[in-house]
Amino acid sequence: MSLGEFELIETYFRQESGGMGVAMGIGDDCALLEIPVGQQLAVSMDTLVGDVHFPKNADPELIAERALRVNLSDLAAMGAEPLWFTLGLTLLKADAQWVKAFSQGLFRVAREYGVALVGGDTTRGNLSMTIQVHGAVSPGAALLRGSASPGDQIYVTGALGDGAAALAVIKQELGVGKSAFNYFMDRYYRPQPQVEAGQRLVGLANSAIDISDGLIADLGHICEQSVVGASIHLEQIPLSEPVAKLVSFEQGLEWALSGGDDYQLCFTVSPENVDELEGLVESGKLEAYPIGEITRDQGVACWYKGERVVPSGQGFQHFNPDEQSSGA
Amino acid sequence: MSLGEFELIETYFRQESGGMGVAMGIGDDCALLEIPVGQQLAVSMDTLVGDVHFPKNADPELIAERALRVNLSDLAAMGAEPLWFTLGLTLLKADAQWVKAFSQGLFRVAREYGVALVGGDTTRGNLSMTIQVHGAVSPGAALLRGSASPGDQIYVTGALGDGAAALAVIKQELGVGKSAFNYFMDRYYRPQPQVEAGQRLVGLANSAIDISDGLIADLGHICEQSVVGASIHLEQIPLSEPVAKLVSFEQGLEWALSGGDDYQLCFTVSPENVDELEGLVESGKLEAYPIGEITRDQGVACWYKGERVVPSGQGFQHFNPDEQSSGA
Numbered sequence: 001m002s003l004g005e006f007e008l009i010e011t012y013f014r015q016e017s018g019g020m021g022v023a024m025g026i027g028d029d030c031a032l033l034e035i036p037v038g039q040q041l042a043v044s045m046d047t048l049v050g051d052v053h054f055p056k057n058a059d060p061e062l063i064a065e066r067a068l069r070v071n072l073s074d075l076a077a078m079g080a081e082p083l084w085f086t087l088g089l090t091l092l093k094a095d096a097q098w099v100k101a102f103s104q105g106l107f108r109v110a111r112e113y114g115v116a117l118v119g120g121d122t123t124r125g126n127l128s129m130t131i132q133v134h135g136a137v138s139p140g141a142a143l144l145r146g147s148a149s150p151g152d153q154i155y156v157t158g159a160l161g162d163g164a165a166a167l168a169v170i171k172q173e174l175g176v177g178k179s180a181f182n183y184f185m186d187r188y189y190r191p192q193p194q195v196e197a198g199q200r201l202v203g204l205a206n207s208a209i210d211i212s213d214g215l216i217a218d219l220g221h222i223c224e225q226s227v228v229g230a231s232i233h234l235e236q237i238p239l240s241e242p243v244a245k246l247v248s249f250e251q252g253l254e255w256a257l258s259g260g261d262d263y264q265l266c267f268t269v270s271p272e273n274v275d276e277l278e279g280l281v282e283s284g285k286l287e288a289y290p291i292g293e294i295t296r297d298q299g300v301a302c303w304y305k306g307e308r309v310v311p312s313g314q315g316f317q318h319f320n321p322d323e324q325s326s327g328a
Numbered sequence: 329m330s331l332g333e334f335e336l337i338e339t340y341f342r343q344e345s346g347g348m349g350v351a352m353g354i355g356d357d358c359a360l361l362e363i364p365v366g367q368q369l370a371v372s373m374d375t376l377v378g379d380v381h382f383p384k385n386a387d388p389e390l391i392a393e394r395a396l397r398v399n400l401s402d403l404a405a406m407g408a409e410p411l412w413f414t415l416g417l418t419l420l421k422a423d424a425q426w427v428k429a430f431s432q433g434l435f436r437v438a439r440e441y442g443v444a445l446v447g448g449d450t451t452r453g454n455l456s457m458t459i460q461v462h463g464a465v466s467p468g469a470a471l472l473r474g475s476a477s478p479g480d481q482i483y484v485t486g487a488l489g490d491g492a493a494a495l496a497v498i499k500q501e502l503g504v505g506k507s508a509f510n511y512f513m514d515r516y517y518r519p520q521p522q523v524e525a526g527q528r529l530v531g532l533a534n535s536a537i538d539i540s541d542g543l544i545a546d547l548g549h550i551c552e553q554s555v556v557g558a559s560i561h562l563e564q565i566p567l568s569e570p571v572a573k574l575v576s577f578e579q580g581l582e583w584a585l586s587g588g589d590d591y592q593l594c595f596t597v598s599p600e601n602v603d604e605l606e607g608l609v610e611s612g613k614l615e616a617y618p619i620g621e622i623t624r625d626q627g628v629a630c631w632y633k634g635e636r637v638v639p640s641g642q643g644f645q646h647f648n649p650d651e652q653s654s655g656a
Contacts, residue, residue, distance in 0.1 A: 023368055023467070024470070024472070027473075027474075027553070028406070028470075028472055028473050028474070028553075029372060029402040029403075029405035029406050029473070029536075029537060029538060030370035030371055030372040030402050030403060030405070030406045030408060030463070030470070031370070031371050031372070032368045032369070032370055032406070032465070032470055033368060033369040033370075033371065034368055034369070034467070035363050035369060040351055040360045040361060040362055041360070041361040041362070041363060041369065042358040042359070042360055042361075043358055043359050043361065043414065043446070043447060043462075044357060044358040044359070044447060045414045045415075045416050045447055045448050045449050045458075045460065046416075046449050047416040047417075047418055047449045047451045047453075047458065048451075049418060049451050049452065049453035050453075052451065052452055052453055053451070074357040074358050075357075075358060077357035077358070078356070078357050078358045078360070080358060086371065086373045086460060087373075088373050088374075088375040088416070088458040089375075090375055090377060090456060118371070119371060119372060119373055120373050121373050121374050121375045121458070123375045123376075123377050123380065123381070123456075124377065124380055125375075125377035125378075125380055125454065125456055126453065126454045128418060128451075128453055128456065130373075130375065130416040130449070130458035132373065132414060132460050134371075135358070137360070139351070139362070142352070142356075142358070142360055144352070144356055145355075145356050145357070146356070208357075209357060210357060225355070225356075
């Protein structure tokens with residue numbers, strides 16, 4: 001890009017550079033960062049491509065919000081405290097209004113979660129962005145995918161299915177009224193990374209993951225990496241009020257199980273910690289819904305009112321033991 | 329992407345995940361990293377877009393080499409020790425052979441510089457890649473752009489102009505024989521980030537930058553951020569033998585001054601440290617060529633054999649004090 005375009009972009013992005021532990025922010029060959037003493041650094045990188053992960057012509061404020069929120073969800077899933085982020089932004093042209101709006105959305109989320117922009121790159125090309133988030137966590141405290149144990153109770157931090165429902169609204173496959181439309185756009189572009197919940201679960205949960213690909217796929221990752229299985233009770237899976245109102249229970253469940261983009265946490269708690277967890281829930285310090293148990297069998301098995309079922313787009317089918325048990 | 333494609337990619341990238349200070353590499357929501365005790369973390373992110381920063385149809389091994397080498401150059405410019413990197417790779421399709429070759433080039437460079445791949449993301453879209461490098465540097469030791477002082481001697485770590493000459497060869501603007509062709513392809517795709525030189529300069533140089541945009545632009549960044557100026561002596565600027573043989577001195581200089589893609593370091597040393605620096609050069613521990621001095625005047629002034637000149641594509645023009653002095 002020409003110098004003028006770079007300067008334009010730097011104007012907007014430099015405005016809120018710096019923050020806690022930032023010895024050098026934007027403006028040199030590297031940023032220089034100070035990790036809190038004795039802490040591990042947790043990092044995660046996600047790329048969002050225009051018309052693959054979001055509509056290209058969407059409001060740039062919302063594109064930015066979604067990009068940073070989705071990344072922060074990975075820190076939440078480790079129980080890490082968010083500190084900093086970097087942004088690699090690729091644009092067809094450096095449009096001042098677009099960049100200004102994008103930076104406003106970005107910094108709104110950055111302020112909400114206390115993360116500072118410390119560096120990045122701006123290049124010319126088809127619209128896409130890569131964000132890396134950086135957080136801190138005590139050694140040994142991070143919530144991992146691979147440490148669930150048979151007998152653990154499985155929980156999710158909130159209603160599932162909204163992400164997939166929102167996508168159906170965006171694709172005009174689901175017609176809704178204005179208030180539901182606003183609700184789903186908010187859920188799609190402004191998912192709430194469960195950063196506080198993740199940090200509360202440190203020392204309490206055995207394992208955790210954020211739900212980006214749907215409950216069965218993501219709980220499946222916990223099962224594979226922990227070399228365990230899971231039984232989930234479909235009637236216990238929380239759906240949002242708008243989803244429950246708009247579509248059948250079966251459709252809502254399908255979105256919850258296979259839709260993705262919910263960015264709630266799925267986590268497991270050993271029986272001896274269940275009382276402490278339920279205490280946090282009762283006192284309002286944590287939102288969590290029990291949905292099943294970790295088992296010794298491999299795969300994710302679904303049950304509906306005590307009967308083993310295989311969820312599909314056509315509702316629940318009776319489980320046939322000759323077929324594979326996982327719906328993923 | 330489908331699960332199969334992801335697995336294919338993970339096969340190649342996971343093979344060499346992990347390394348020093350890596351508590352958790354690829355495979356969870358975040359990587360968990362341990363910075364050496366008492367060190368600052370230096371991070372830099374660069375995006376390379378197909379057909380903008382490299383030809384899309386280039387050998388994937390070389391694309392990977394170039395991408396990681398260019399990023400490591402930013403750690404070199406801070407005097408930081410390379411530790412880890414993350415990769416956000418966007419591909420139109422997950423072609424097994426392409427990804428395998430790409431990963432081979434990537435890990436060859438990673439091994440050479442002792443950096444471990446610790447995470448990233450793979451998405452579908454037009455070919456581009458974002459790499460973030462992570463290094464360690466002692467607090468207060470990093471080489472910055474903003475701390476040059478009037479009287480500092482200015483050096484570069486090696487021949488300039490090869491990057492621009494190589495681009496001319498790639499664009500078929502410059503016809504060369506086979507041996508020169510191989511030389512320039514190597515210089516373009518396998519630039520040598522001056523990591524060792526950068527670390528040697530810690531405590532010795534006042535300021536440093538890597539030359540990615542051409543000497544005048546990059547030295548200009550040192551001048552702006554240090555609020556100083558520079559005088560450079562064009563006859564002292566080192567050109568490679570192939571460049572000196574193939575084109576006029578004026579053309580070679582133009583590439584050196586404005587071409588970029590050289591990834592040598594430009595650094596400044598205060599008069600009291602010059603002897604120590606020259607000692608390192610004489611003992612073969614460092615390559616460095618003196619090219620000028622930091623001044624109190626703003627801007628980068630060029631001199632040729634004692635006469636003030638303004639370099640241009642047509643050779644040197646006599647300096648006209650009514651015009652601006654910088655060629656950037």
